[in-house]
Amino acid sequence: MDFSSKLLEQAVDEMSQLPGIGKRTALRLVLHLLKQPESQTEQLAAALKKLRSDIKLCRNCFNISDTELCEICAxxxxxxxxxxxxxxxxxxxxxxxxxxxxxxxxxxxxxxxxxxxxxxxxxxxxxxxxxxxxxxxxxxxxxxxxxxxxxxxxxxxxxxxxxxxxxxxxxARGISVGDELEYADEVTLGRSITNRVPFESSMKS
Amino acid sequence: MDFSSKLLEQAVDEMSQLPGIGKRTALRLVLHLLKQPESQTEQLAAALKKLRSDIKLCRNCFNISDTELCEICAxxxxxxxxxxxxxxxxxxxxxxxxxxxxxxxxxxxxxxxxxxxxxxxxxxxxxxxxxxxxxxxxxxxxxxxxxxxxxxxxxxxxxxxxxxxxxxxxxARGISVGDELEYADEVTLGRSITNRVPFESSMKS
Structure with a gap:
């Protein structure tokens, strides 16, 4: 793509590094930001930078957390x-x-x-x-x-x-609740038969 | 969605303000950034901020441009x-x-x-x-x-x-080059008949 602006090109290039975002989508997103108040872009940039620099992993379970020990572990x-x-x-x-x-x-x-x-x-x-x-x-x-x-x-x-x-x-692997058997793949259906559960216990949840 | 981290939640919130990006996609993008070197997030944030603050519109045609007069107008x-x-x-x-x-x-x-x-x-x-x-x-x-x-x-x-x-x-509105007539909508097909062009001139491009 041939941009009339280096600034625009850089922003699109960086944006299109994200997974599933091509050049065209990146351009659409960047043009959207240009139409919004400057504060929105600043907040987005600040939130991303702050997340990347301040993020912690829980020392017990390695989940993303703001504290030393995440809520679940604590x-x-x-x-x-x-x-x-x-x-x-x-x-x-x-x-x-x-x-x-x-x-x-x-x-x-x-x-x-x-x-x-x-x-x-x-x-x-x-x-x-x-x-x-x-x-x-x-x-x-x-x-x-x-x-x-x-x-x-x-x-x-x-x-x-x-x-x-x-x-x-x-x-457990098996047929999703609500799914019809005829559309399930054989591996999943096979596993759900091998690992069948007592009828009474299937009524609980 | 219930996040274990306020920082993560903020980043996802900001990201999901972009058009076509839902919470789930935003989370995927943000988690991707977390796996990449910190420099990538910084470059993205910097490129967006710089674009938003430094962008100019060409004074003649109002296209996005880095200069007073865009390349085309100049x-x-x-x-x-x-x-x-x-x-x-x-x-x-x-x-x-x-x-x-x-x-x-x-x-x-x-x-x-x-x-x-x-x-x-x-x-x-x-x-x-x-x-x-x-x-x-x-x-x-x-x-x-x-x-x-x-x-x-x-x-x-x-x-x-x-x-x-x-x-x-x-x-001109009309049937796309390479398209089959039977799949064209009537309005477009109608216009392409009304605005038909001399056969010789259609050979040029």
Missing amino acids: NPNRMSEIVCVVEDIRDVMAIENTGQYRGQYHVLGGKISPMDGIGPSQLSIKPLIEKVKAGKVEEIIFALSSTLEGDTTNFYIFRQLEVTPIKTSTI | NPNRMSEIVCVVEDIRDVMAIENTGQYRGQYHVLGGKISPMDGIGPSQLSIKPLIEKVKAGKVEEIIFALSSTLEGDTTNFYIFRQLEVTPIKTSTI
Whole structure:
């Protein structure tokens, strides 16, 4: 694209570095900002800068937090002996929204993905192992997405924990509530049959 | 959405003010920035702020420009007696990309739209009328989108110019090159028949 302004070009270039934002969308967003009061752009810029420089990770679960210990870890009513392993804060938010989980989390910050150059050392796996070895945890629930990378990560952690007597589980895979069987993929349907649950317990939630 | 961090919430709130960016997408973008080096966020913030504070409009055509007079208006090879009226810089870029136009532009900065509270006074219509009345322009080409707002704006300018002897035209509407007739809407197809062109001239481009 050929811009008449270097300033505009720079702003569009930076904006289009964001995932899923192409040059055209970036231009639309930037032109929108130009039509708004200057304060809006300043607030956006300030919020992004402040977030990036001041953000903290909870020292226990590595979730994004404004405090040393996040709200969930600091809550004495949450069971610290159950730890749900997730990829990032979005998964924490999704599980919290269900209102069904009263344990703690451990946020890995990603999945093992050699293709993207992400190895175990770039994720917060070591602190998780240490937490388990310190004897504070009774059950680990793996809640990573069931992709190649997710399964690899699950398995890597599982192997590291083999010597430690601890209960490990993964979240159930199956047909979504409300979905019709005929449209489900075979793998999911197969798993939901293999891992069928007693009828009485399915009535609870 | 319930965030564990006020900083994160603020950044997501600001980001989701952009058009077409919901809370979920905003969160994805912000989390992406958190994974990148801090310099990327700083460059984005700086580029946006600098654009918003330093941006100029060309004093002749009102296009976005880093200089007093934009490159097109400053170019002595462009015919200043032909002026193409467009909505914003994206239209200028689109027409420039065709390489078919050697005149100048006049960027209105929007369309008359009472629904959005945009009247003629908020657009750069007055300078256009003055430019025409000063006798510098021979032909005006209307290239606004053919919506209710676009047609209203065209007509408003046309009425203002009625007393001045000047040629006015609009860009041709018709079937896109490569499109099949059966899928075209009737209005477009009808216009392309009414405004048919001599066969020889259609061979040129």
